[in-house]
Amino acid sequence: MLICIFAIDNGSNMIYNTSMSYLAYKTKLKLNNQGKTLMRQCAGYGRWLWNWALDFKQKAYIEGIKLNKSQLRKYYTNYVKPSFPWQSSLSSRIYQYVFIDLDEAYKRFFKGVAKYPRFKKKGKSSNSFTIDAGGKPLNLGGKLHKFPFFGWLKTYEKLPICSTKKVTFSEQGGDWFVSFFIEVDFLPTEKNREKVGVDLGISKLATLSSGVVFENPKAYTKALKRLARLQRDLSRKVFQSSNWYQVKLKLAKAHRKVVDIRQNAIHHLTSYLAKNHSQIIMEDLNVQGLIKNRHLSKALSDAAFGTIRTQVEYKCERYDSTLIIADRFFPSSQLCSNCGYRQKMPLKVRSYDCSRCRTRCDRDLNASLNLENYHAIQAGVDSRQHWVAHQDSGWLDRFKICGWGAADSPV
Numbered sequence: 001m002l003i004c005i006f007a008i009d010n011g012s013n014m015i016y017n018t019s020m021s022y023l024a025y026k027t028k029l030k031l032n033n034q035g036k037t038l039m040r041q042c043a044g045y046g047r048w049l050w051n052w053a054l055d056f057k058q059k060a061y062i063e064g065i066k067l068n069k070s071q072l073r074k075y076y077t078n079y080v081k082p083s084f085p086w087q088s089s090l091s092s093r094i095y096q097y098v099f100i101d102l103d104e105a106y107k108r109f110f111k112g113v114a115k116y117p118r119f120k121k122k123g124k125s126s127n128s129f130t131i132d133a134g135g136k137p138l139n140l141g142g143k144l145h146k147f148p149f150f151g152w153l154k155t156y157e158k159l160p161i162c163s164t165k166k167v168t169f170s171e172q173g174g175d176w177f178v179s180f181f182i183e184v185d186f187l188p189t190e191k192n193r194e195k196v197g198v199d200l201g202i203s204k205l206a207t208l209s210s211g212v213v214f215e216n217p218k219a220y221t222k223a224l225k226r227l228a229r230l231q232r233d234l235s236r237k238v239f240q241s242s243n244w245y246q247v248k249l250k251l252a253k254a255h256r257k258v259v260d261i262r263q264n265a266i267h268h269l270t271s272y273l274a275k276n277h278s279q280i281i282m283e284d285l286n287v288q289g290l291i292k293n294r295h296l297s298k299a300l301s302d303a304a305f306g307t308i309r310t311q312v313e314y315k316c317e318r319y320d321s322t323l324i325i326a327d328r329f330f331p332s333s334q335l336c337s338n339c340g341y342r343q344k345m346p347l348k349v350r351s352y353d354c355s356r357c358r359t360r361c362d363r364d365l366n367a368s369l370n371l372e373n374y375h376a377i378q379a380g381v382d383s384r385q386h387w388v389a390h391q392d393s394g395w396l397d398r399f400k401i402c403g404w405g406a407a408d409s410p411v
């Protein structure tokens with residue numbers, strides 16, 4: 001399954017300031033059992049080497065010697081590799097990246113952003129490894145691709161003709177995937193709306209002030225149910241029996257499906273936002289704080305607010321739009337989007353019934369409208385005047401969605 005594909009808009013003759021950016025692809029490989037075994041052997045080789053290098057580095061450190069990646073690699077190639085003949089039947093490209101990865105892991109540790117690198121255990125750490133074509137570009141495209149060492153491999157999905165420097169193979173739930181980056185020129189898109197307020201939710205993925213609603217996909221709820229059922233099944237099987245392994249594999253696949261569906265929905269939402277709006281205004285959700293609330297935690301981590309924000313950020317850069325994060329204490333759900341009155345709104349109340357102007361509006365839409373008018377509200381400007389000044393931004397449609405009659409119009 002192709003997980004991260006973003007549309008590339010380059011059909012226009014107009015000259016724009018383009019932004020260079022990387023596009024990440026991850027797609028499933030079509031492998032027979034022989035192919036899968038070879039992949040696992042390569043991953044095992046990578047794991048063995050990681051453990052050797054980590055152990056050697058630690059021992060050297062105790063002796064007062066600090067080894068860098070090229071010293072480690074040289075020592076390994078000249079003194080260690082020759083005594084393990086099985087390693088010469090596997091790609092030598094694998095070990096280049098093990099040393100690079102270990103070096104990166106140490107750098108992250110010293111920067112204080114990651115834990116100290118750990119030994120990898122078969123079955124516990126994920127099976128993956130990276131190879132390149134020795135500095136030459138790796139050309140991909142269509143469904144059949146030529147990789148160094150492996151030769152021709154098929155993918156289920158057609159890839160655009162592109163070239164990359166390195167590819168990573170990884171196993172998830174019994175299937176193998178190839179992932180890589182390509183450099184792409186992004187062109188700013190034509191925006192059909194100036195401002196949009198986005199209310200991120202639990203029952204719905206997002207409600208936009210334009211009236212557009214992104215629901216959580218139905219397939220997602222279904223996949224979640226299957227996941228729960230398999231989890232129950234697994235607990236009834238004898239630990240490490242063949243039945244247990246079978247259910248465990250099914251469970252891993254179900255997990256991946258849940259993640260894929262969610263990721264796909266989030267990519268759709270964030271691309272739509274960045275491509276079609278000049279300014280996107282979102283709440284600054286204190287995700288860490290909310291996750292401590294155990295009633296909300298599961299649903300929240302599922303909605304993956306953090307991921308949404310990160311994606312909107314980089315896609316805004318790509319398509320030349322701006323992301324505005326509203327202050328954490330901005331009461332987007334408590335304000336009336338029509339008259340600005342503030343009232344308490346417990347989570348279970350799904351509709352905003354204003355006690356001052358009697359406006360009735362869907363809770364999430366009301367919040368997104370307040371976010372759209374964030375700057376005006378913050379500046380203390382009457383939101384009515386603000387709306388009148390922006391009649392072309394679709395306020396009439398919003399009234400229709402809210403179910404307000406023409407008589408209730410603030411104009």
Ligand SMILES: [Zn+2]
Pocket residue numbers: 336337338339340341354355356357358359
């Ligand atoms: Zn009101």
